[in-house]
Amino acid sequence: xxxxxxxxxxxxxxxxxxxxxxxxxxxxxxxxxxxxxxxxxxxxxxxxxxxxxxxxxxxxxxxxxxxxxxxxxxxxxxxxxxxxxxxxxxxxxxxxxxxxxxxxxxxxxxxxxxxxxxxxxxxxxxxxxxxxxxxxxxxxxxxxxxxxxxxxxxxxxxxxxxxxxxxxxxxxxxxxxxxxxxxxxxxxxxxxxxxxxxxxxxxxxxxxxxxxxxxxxxxxxxxxxxxxxxxxxxxxxxxxxxxxxxxxxxxxxxxxxxxxxxxxxxxxxxxxxxxxxxxxxxxxxxxxxxxxxxxxxxxxxxxxxxxxxxxxxxxxxxxxxxxxxxxxxxxxxxxxxxxxxxxxxxxxxxxxxxxxxxxxxxxxxxxxxxxxxxxxxxxxxxxxxxxxxxxxxxxxxxxxxxxxxxxxxxxxxxxxxxxxxxxxxxxxxxxxxxxxxxxxxxxxxxxxxxxxxxxxxxxxxxxxxxxxxxxxxxxxxxxxxxxxxxxxxxxxxxxxxxxxxxxxxxxxxxxxxxxxxxxxxxxxxxxxxxxxxxxxxxxxxxxxxxxxxxxxxxxxxxxxxxxxxxxxxxxxxxxxxxxxxxxxxxxxxxxxxxxxxxxxxxxxxxxxxxxxxxxxxxxxxxxxxxxxxxxxxxxxxxxxxxxxxxxxxxx
Numbered sequence: 001x002x003x004x005x006x007x008x009x010x011x012x013x014x015x016x017x018x019x020x021x022x023x024x025x026x027x028x029x030x031x032x033x034x035x036x037x038x039x040x041x042x043x044x045x046x047x048x049x050x051x052x053x054x055x056x057x058x059x060x061x062x063x064x065x066x067x068x069x070x071x072x073x074x075x076x077x078x079x080x081x082x083x084x085x086x087x088x089x090x091x092x093x094x095x096x097x098x099x100x101x102x103x104x105x106x107x108x109x110x111x112x113x114x115x116x117x118x119x120x121x122x123x124x125x126x127x128x129x130x131x132x133x134x135x136x137x138x139x140x141x142x143x144x145x146x147x148x149x150x151x152x153x154x155x156x157x158x159x160x161x162x163x164x165x166x167x168x169x170x171x172x173x174x175x176x177x178x179x180x181x182x183x184x185x186x187x188x189x190x191x192x193x194x195x196x197x198x199x200x201x202x203x204x205x206x207x208x209x210x211x212x213x214x215x216x217x218x219x220x221x222x223x224x225x226x227x228x229x230x231x232x233x234x235x236x237x238x239x240x241x242x243x244x245x246x247x248x249x250x251x252x253x254x255x256x257x258x259x260x261x262x263x264x265x266x267x268x269x270x271x272x273x274x275x276x277x278x279x280x281x282x283x284x285x286x287x288x289x290x291x292x293x294x295x296x297x298x299x300x301x302x303x304x305x306x307x308x309x310x311x312x313x314x315x316x317x318x319x320x321x322x323x324x325x326x327x328x329x330x331x332x333x334x335x336x337x338x339x340x341x342x343x344x345x346x347x348x349x350x351x352x353x354x355x356x357x358x359x360x361x362x363x364x365x366x367x368x369x370x371x372x373x374x375x376x377x378x379x380x381x382x383x384x385x386x387x388x389x390x391x392x393x394x395x396x397x398x399x400x401x402x403x404x405x406x407x408x409x410x411x412x413x414x415x416x417x418x419x420x421x422x423x424x425x426x427x428x429x430x431x432x433x434x435x436x437x438x439x440x441x442x443x444x445x446x447x448x449x450x451x452x453x454x455x456x457x458x459x460x461x462x463x464x465x466x467x468x469x470x471x472x473x474x475x476x477x478x479x480x481x482x483x484x485x486x487x488x489x490x491x492x493x494x495x496x497x498x499x500x501x502x503x504x505x506x507x508x509x510x511x512x513x514x515x516x517x518x519x520x521x522x523x524x525x526x527x528x529x530x531x532x533x534x535x536x537x538x539x540x541x542x543x544x545x546x547x548x549x550x551x552x553x554x555x556x557x558x559x560x561x562x563x564x565x566x567x568x569x570x571x572x573x574x575x576x577x578x579x580x581x582x583x584x585x586x587x588x589x590x591x592x593x594x595x596x597x598x599x600x601x602x603x604x605x606x607x608x609x610x611x612x613x614x615x616x617x618x619x620x621x622x623x624x625x626x627x628x629x630x631x632x633x634x635x636x637x638x639x640x641x642x643x644x645x646x647x648x649x650x651x
Contacts, residue, residue, distance in 0.1 A: 002394070002433055005431035005432055006398065006401045006410070006431075006432050006434055007401060007408065007409065007431065008431040009428060009430075009431075013428075014428070017298045017428045017429055018294050018295060018298055018300070019298065019427065019428055019429055022054075022058055023040050025054075026040060026043065026054060029054075030043065036429075037429055037430050037509070041440060044442045045443065045445040045467055048070075048071060048467060049070040050070075051442070051443055052070055052071070052082075052287070052470065053070045055287060055291050055295075055442075055443070056082070056287060059287065059290035059291070059324075061087065061092065061283075061286065061290070062091070062092070062095075063086055063087045063259075064086050064087065064256045065084060065086040065256070067084045067085035068083055069083055069084075070082060071468070075495050076466075076467065076490070076496065077482070077485075077486065077490055077495070081259060081283065081284060081468070081470045082283055082287075082470075083259070084259075085258070085259040086256040086257060086258060086259075087256065087257070087259065087282060087283060088161060088163070088254040088257060089282040089283075089285060089286050090124070090157045090158075090254060091161065091254035092286055093321070094117075094120065094121050094124060094157065094161075094252065096117050096326055097117055097121065098116070098117050099117070099118060100116065100117055100302070101117075101328045102116060102119070102120040102323060102329070103115050103120065103329040103330070104328060104329070104331065104351055105148075105149045105331040106330070106331065106332050106333070107149070107197065107333040108197060108199075108200075108332075108334025108338045109334070113149075113150055115150055120153075120154070120157075121251065122249075122250055122251075123245060124154055124158045124161060124252045125158075125250060125251050125252040125253075126245045126246070126247045126248075126249045127244055128158040128162055128249070128253070129247045130158075130244040130245070130247060131159065131162060131189060134188070134189060134221055136162055136164050136189060138162065138163030138255055138257065138261075139163070139164065139165065139262070140162075140164045140165065140187075140188045140189075141165045141167060141186060141187040141188060142155070142164050142165070142167070142188065142190075143166075143167050143169075143185070143189070144156065144167070144168035144169070144311060145170075145173070145182075145190060145191065145192040145193065145205070145208075146170070146191055146192065146193055146225060147171055147193060147196050147227070147311065147333040148309060149225070149331060150331065151225045151241055152168065152191075152311050153329070153331070156168070157252075158252070160263055160282070161253070161255065162255055163261065164188075165263065165264065165265055165279075166265075167182065167187065167266070167267075168312065168316070169181055169311065170310035170311050170313075170606060171192075171193050171195070171203075171205045172196070172198070172203075172310070172606060172631065173628065174628040175208045175211055175212060175628075176626070177606075177628035178208065178212050179212060179215060179216075180275055180628070181267050181275055182212065182216060184274070184277050184477060184478065185265050186216070186217075186218035187216065187218060187219060188219065188220050189219070189222075189223065190209075190213065190219055190221070190222045191223045191224075192205065192212075192222055192223070193205055193224065193225045193227050194206050194224055194225070194227055194228050194229070194232060195227050195230060196227055196228075197227070197228075198338075199334075199338050200335075200338055202228055204228060204230060206230055206232070206234070206235070209224070209238075213235055213236055213237065214236065221238075221239065222235050222236070222237050222238040223238075223239055223241050224239070224241060225241045257282055258281075258282075259282065259283030260282075260283065260284065260474045261282050261283075262279045262280070263280055263281055263282045263285050264317060264420065265278070265279055265280075265477055266278045266280060266420065267417065268418075269605045269606075269607070269609070269611070275626075275629070276476055276484065277476055278418060278477075279473055279475045279477055280420045280471065280473060281474040283470065284470035284471040284472065284474070285420055286321070287470050288419075288420070288469070288470050288471035289321035289324070290321070290324055291441075291442060291443065292318075292421060292422060292425060292441070293305075293321060293322055293327075295442060296411070296422075296425050296426050296427060296442070297355060297384060297386070297425075297428075298384065299322060299325040300325065300327070301326030301327070302328075303325070303326075303354040303355060304327065304352050304354050304355070304381070305319060305327040305328070305330065305354070305355045305357075306329075306344075306351070306353045306356050307319040307357030307358075308332060308336055308344060308357060308358050308362065309607075313417075313607035313608075314416065314420050314607075315607075317420055318420070319331075319357070322355075327355070330347065330351050336358075336362055337365070341366050341369050341371055342371060342373075342376065342377070344356075344362075345373045345377045345379070348377065349377045352381045353381065353382060355383065355384045355386065356382055356386065357385075358385070359390065359608055360387055360389065360390045360391065360392045360396055361545070361608060363387065363392070363400065364396060364538055365544075367396065368544070371403075373403060373404045373405075374403060374405050375403075379405055382405055383408065383409060384408070384409045384426070385409070385410050385411070386411050386412075386413055386426070387410070387412050387413070388412070388414060388415075388422075389607065389608045390531070390534075390609065391414075391512075391513040391514070391515065391531040391534070391535065392412040392435070393534075393535035393538065393539060394434035394435030394535065395539040397410060397412075397432070397433075397434040397435055398434055409428055410432050411426025411432075411437075411438065412425075412426075413426065414501070414513050418488075418489070419469070419471050419472065420471050421441075422444075423440065423441055423444050423463065423465065424438075424439065424444075424446065424503075424513075425437065425438070425441055426438050427439045433508070436506060436511065436512055437513065438510055439509055440509070440511060443469055444465060445466045445467035445469075446463065446464070446465050446505075447463075447466060448461030448462065448463065448503050449461045449462045449464050453493060457505050457506070457507060458505075458507055460502055460503070460504050460529065462499075462501075462517055463501040463502070463503045463517075464498050464499065465496070465497040466497075472497075500517055501513060501514075501515070501516060502514040502515055502516065502517040502529045513529075513531060514532055515530040515532075515534070515612075516612070516613075521548070521550040522557050523550065523558055523590060528559070528591055530547075530548045530610075532587050532591060533548045533559070533583060533591055533593075534610075536582050536587060537561065537579060537582070537583070540578070540582060542565055543563050543564070543565060543566070543569075544564045544565065544566050545564045545601075546562060546563045547561075547602045547603070547610055548560070548561045548562070548593065548612070549562075549615050549616045550616065551594075551616075551619060551648060552620060558593075558594040558595070559591065559593040559594055559595075560593055560595045561595070561597070562596075562597050562598070562602070562639075563579070563597075563599065564598070564599055564601055564602055565598055571596065571597075571598045580593070595648065595650075597643075597644065597647055599635075600635065600638055601632055601634075601635035602635065603615060603633075603635045603636055604630065604631050604632060605629060605631065606629065606630070608631070611630065615636075618636060618639040618640050619639055619644065624636060
């Protein structure tokens with residue numbers, strides 16, 4: 001690991017942050033020894049009642065009924081935050097009024113819609129009235145099959161203002177993927193689009209919407225957002241989105257619900273079975289996102305927050321919560337490479353983006369295309385770049401500082417749908433080191449545990465969280481006794497959350513993520529994180545992407561590497577030698593693959609995450625239950641082809 005940071009905030013930059021002011025107040029009120037981030041983190045996990053009450057006050061969370069306590073309950077599974085509090089998530093998102101811009105929605109074709117804070121409140125009020133007239137009440141489910149546009153934000157806020165539960169997916173889901181999700185939760189209303197545009201191509205969704213509407217008996221109305229201008233007459237119970245806004249309501253009203261009242265139903269990837277329906281609550285989502293945006297992200301009123309996401313990924317929910325900080329949201333619908341890989345940086349330049357959210361895959365594509373954003377675009381307002389979806393390599397950290405912007409907080413973040421937030425993320429008062437997430441989140445008692453269940457520093461281990469946090473799932477849907485919830489997180493270490501990632505907590509308090517622990521390789525009994533190999537291989541010329549898996553072989557496991565090569569590149573003996581040499585030097589001899597094969601594409605979930613487990617199953621002759629959970633299901637076929645089967649039979 002690099003001894004020198006790539007970026008260190010100046011004293012002036014540190015003093016301007018909200019986190020610094022919060023730290024100073026905490027020191028004055030509680031402990032003179034809170035002299036930096038690490039000390040604040042220790043306080044936050046050793047004194048959770050004091051810490052989360054301070055966050056409540058810092059974020060100015062309003063409850064119509066005050067909580068009776070900050071925490072109650074004995075075990076991590078049954079502990080409750082702020083019992084007795086009654087509030088509403090949507091009320092907090094819409095707390096600001098005026099003509100300032102609340103959100104800007106842009107698509108790849110150039111459409112741009114700007115919505116002010118007052119316009120957003122009024123539109124939410126009208127749609128809320130429409131839903132109430134349909135009989136939508138607290139606890140009902142409303143589903144969204146929508147692209148990342150203003151209608152999705154409006155529909156979510158109108159739903160949750162009523163105390164109903166929002167659940168969404170993106171329109172690139174197939175019918176089975178939609179049914180696997182919405183079919184479990186019995187929504188009363190479905191918001192859907194007639195199609196979408198991606199990569200310059202038009203994709204109709206009418207057939208899928210029509211079939212889904214017929215197959216979900218609980219549906220009473222389908223509200224359709226017109227994107228392609230298609231005839232919706234064949235969809236039972238369908239009305240145009242515009243017709244649902246024809247009322248004259250001016251102000252929304254906000255149902256006051258319990259802190260843990262369901263806000264969202266979200267879904268696991270579903271690549272190995274029917275997705276888990278994960279329920280998140282109003283208060284837990286609100287306070288966790290407020291902490292992350294205000295303190296970790298230094299998001300301020302008037303900032304512009306962009307994240308490249310779809311409505312089927314938790315980062316969309318995280319993005320929308322930026323409204324609470326007074327930021328304007330920048331929504332983008334379309335391909336990040338249409339017409340070229342500069343499109344998102346042009347968007348950032350035009351909209352004055354201060355917080356730019358993306359993925360390692362996108363950054364790697366931009367780097368390999370030879371773009372130099374700091375030369376080609378005016379990114380002067382940009383203060384924070386966020387990256388998630390996979391570990392960010394040290395090479396990409398260095399590239400961002402050399403070719404995007406030198407004075408910038410590059411915050412690699414990691415968490416997931418399970419917690420609708422982050423376990424590890426940025427700190428605007430701390431240095432940035434290549435290949436390392438800056439810090440564990442405040443209030444998040446994250447540790448790396450070895451095989452003996454002991455916390456270790458400077459070693460790889462299982463990511464666990466040993467104390468409760470507000471954004472734990474309220475429950476799983478249709479899991480009244482909590483058996484599936486327990487099995488998902490608490491079965492391995494009783495009373496301790498096991499997340500399923502393989503990490504190292506460094507001596508300086510950062511975190512290195514090595515990939516999913518259930519995808520970890522184990523040749524000769526030595527545990528290897530797949531991300532360790534990915535980082536090295538994907539930094540090499542001629543390689544677009546890779547996926548690395550373990551093949552059961554002669555009572556052991558051997559490492560198999562599949563590489564997707566750039567156009568014109570070939571996997572000749574020289575390249576194989578170079579790959580093995582780079583892996584040996586950059587990792588260890590144990591990491592060097594026994595087999596290296598090409599592949600036409602790397603399978604990914606709809607949120608962009610590699611699915612090593614699916615590839616592992618296929619090369620061992622096992623089936624994949626849910627291909628619709630993938631963005632590119634056709635890529636799976638290669639791994640069952642005769643070419644691969646024959647190659648993996650060889651020594």
